[in-house]
Amino acid sequence: MMTMPEPARSDVLIIGGGLIGLATAWRTAVRGLSVTLCDPAPGANASFAAAGMLTPVTELHYGEETLLDLNLASAKRYPSFIAELQEAAGGLDPGYTEAGTLVVAFDGDDREVLADLHLFQQSLGLKAEWLAGSQARRLEPMLAPSVRGGLLVSGDHQVDNRMLLAALFAALEREPQVRIVRSKVAEVTVAGDRATGVVLDDGRALAAEQVVLSAGCWSGQIGGIPPELLPPVRPIKGQILRLAVPEVFRPFVSRTVRYVVRNNQAYLVPRAHGELVLGATVEEQDYDTTVTAGGVYELLRDARELVPGITELPLIETRAALRPGTPDNAPMIGPTALPGLLYATGHYRHGVLLTPATADGMAEILATGEVPEALAPFSPQRFGRPQK
Ligand code: GLY
Numbered sequence: 001m002m003t004m005p006e007p008a009r010s011d012v013l014i015i016g017g018g019l020i021g022l023a024t025a026w027r028t029a030v031r032g033l034s035v036t037l038c039d040p041a042p043g044a045n046a047s048f049a050a051a052g053m054l055t056p057v058t059e060l061h062y063g064e065e066t067l068l069d070l071n072l073a074s075a076k077r078y079p080s081f082i083a084e085l086q087e088a089a090g091g092l093d094p095g096y097t098e099a100g101t102l103v104v105a106f107d108g109d110d111r112e113v114l115a116d117l118h119l120f121q122q123s124l125g126l127k128a129e130w131l132a133g134s135q136a137r138r139l140e141p142m143l144a145p146s147v148r149g150g151l152l153v154s155g156d157h158q159v160d161n162r163m164l165l166a167a168l169f170a171a172l173e174r175e176p177q178v179r180i181v182r183s184k185v186a187e188v189t190v191a192g193d194r195a196t197g198v199v200l201d202d203g204r205a206l207a208a209e210q211v212v213l214s215a216g217c218w219s220g221q222i223g224g225i226p227p228e229l230l231p232p233v234r235p236i237k238g239q240i241l242r243l244a245v246p247e248v249f250r251p252f253v254s255r256t257v258r259y260v261v262r263n264n265q266a267y268l269v270p271r272a273h274g275e276l277v278l279g280a281t282v283e284e285q286d287y288d289t290t291v292t293a294g295g296v297y298e299l300l301r302d303a304r305e306l307v308p309g310i311t312e313l314p315l316i317e318t319r320a321a322l323r324p325g326t327p328d329n330a331p332m333i334g335p336t337a338l339p340g341l342l343y344a345t346g347h348y349r350h351g352v353l354l355t356p357a358t359a360d361g362m363a364e365i366l367a368t369g370e371v372p373e374a375l376a377p378f379s380p381q382r383f384g385r386p387q388k
Contacts, residue, residue, distance in 0.1 A: 010036040012366050013198055013208035015185045015222060016215035017042025019161065019351055020344050022168040023359035024212060026088065029175040031367040036206055037172075038181045038198065039215075043165040046216055046351060049240055049321030051269045051277045052164070054078060054353050055156035057126045058101050058258050060117065065124065066377045067330045071350060073374055074357035078159070081356040089170035095163025097272060099255040101156035104136050104147045106305055110260035111148040118151055128153045140253050142307045158256050158269055161352050181206070187223030188213075188341065195340035199224075210366055212342045217287075217324040219345040231332050232383055233346045235287050235322035239295035240279035242317035245270070249309065252276055261302040268303065276313065278303055281320075289320040323348050332380035333358055334371050342366070343380040 012028050014021045017039030025035045053059070056071035082096040105111040121128045129152040136150035137143045172178045184201040188211055197207035213219050217235035245252045251270060258267040269277040281295045296318055303310050326332060326346035331354060335342050344362050347354050361375045371379070 008036070009197075009207040010034040010179070011208065012036070012210050012212060013038065013206055014212045014214055015039075015188075015198065016213065016219070016345075017180065018045060018047040018214065018216050019043075019165065019168070019355045020347060020358050021212070021214035022165070022172065023355045024214060024344055024362040025178055026085070026168060026171050026175065027359040027363035028366050029172075029177040030088075031363050032177070033366060034177045036179045036181060036208065038183055038185050038200065038206070040182055040184045042180060042182070043169065046238075046321040046323055047161060047165060049238065049319050050161045050352050051240065051267060051279045052095075052159045052161035052352050053101070053156070053256055053267065053269060054158055055101050055153070055256065055258070056353065057121060057128055057153045058103050058151070058156050059349065060121060060124075060126070061329070062120065064329065067350075068124070070357055070374060070378065071353055074354050075155070075157070077356040077360065078157070081360075082159070085167050085171055088174065089167040090174065092167045092170045093163060094167035095160030095272075096157070097159070098157045100152065100154040101256040101258060102131075102136060102139060102150050102152050103258040103260070104143060104150040104306065106146060106259065106261040107148060109263065113260045113263065114149060114151055121151075127155055140255075140257060142252055142309050143257075144306055144308055147306065156256065159352060160271055164352070164355075185215075185222060188225050190224060190226075190338065193339065195338055210340050210342060212344055212362065212366070214344040216345060217322045219324065219343070225341065226338065229336050229338055229341070231343055231345055231380060232327055233324040233332075235285075236325040236348065237283040237285045237288060237320055237322055238280035239283075239291055239299065239318070239320045240277065241296065241299055241315060242319075243276045243278060243310065243313040244316045245274045245276050245313060247274075249313070250274060252309070252313070253307070257306070259302070259306050261305050264298070264302050266299060266302055268307065275316075278310075287322065289322065291318045291320050295320070323351070327383060331358065331378050333361055333375050333378045334365055334380060336380050
């Protein structure tokens, strides 16, 4: 009689190799668990496109105070997370930079937007310094004379997300407990009312004690998961540009500069190696990743109002990627109603920032079964869908 081979088995199987999946794999392996991560192109989507802002205070929104707590905790964890990662990656620099963030306003109405933000920040005890336009220009001489005011947040930083990805890959390569399978997951397998692993596109079955879904905006499209448990994530398109700053223009800007121009918000993030990231549109366009003339035009038009010199820089990359949005703009992190199935998805605009908090929290849950208090508000079970 022919016997079927036993499927390869690991303690944890992670679906999706963006920053969240990769960092969760690393932190989980550090806890002594074996990990298989499945993704046909790990690190290729939103995590690669992102600007890498770590800006919980300047990206504050009304009604998102609970998320702010997690954002702040993750920002605080960044320096030690980076130091541990650099060591695990054999010394490879993960690209973390502490240079602060400046937010500037273009006209009087935009200044009001900033003044509102400042009041809200102050009401929550957050550190942000109000600057006159002239003070903002002293910090960033490339800013146009029209700049009407600014907010300096010296605690909001950045990480070069592409260097961070490279460091995570290097750390995972050195972890004998981790295996990366460059294939697409077709479905989660369920037996006896618990998740038991996955089946890949090519028909191979991989078994695991626990399955983590961290497939970004595609997380709702994995087969095998009971429909009422599928995460309510949707794609939010972001178009983003990269420019090169020739030596003679450096530093073009010395820190992250976020701005409001006629009520449109965007940002410039300078990299140590001379690149300038300019982002990003926020569009509900289903799974479309076309870079459009209109998207590029709007980004450059508003940036030129603030920093006219930008038109001199070589445009070296245009890209569109999809953020995983959720109904309340907050991530879904932790166990689902199906034993053995966990989610780490829906990070929307904060995936890079929330990478340490998510990865540490997921590793804790996977290793002990206990959900850290800080993650309780982000339970995947909060959306009140009918569950089994
Ligand atoms: N957090 C930046 C963005 O989503 O555009």
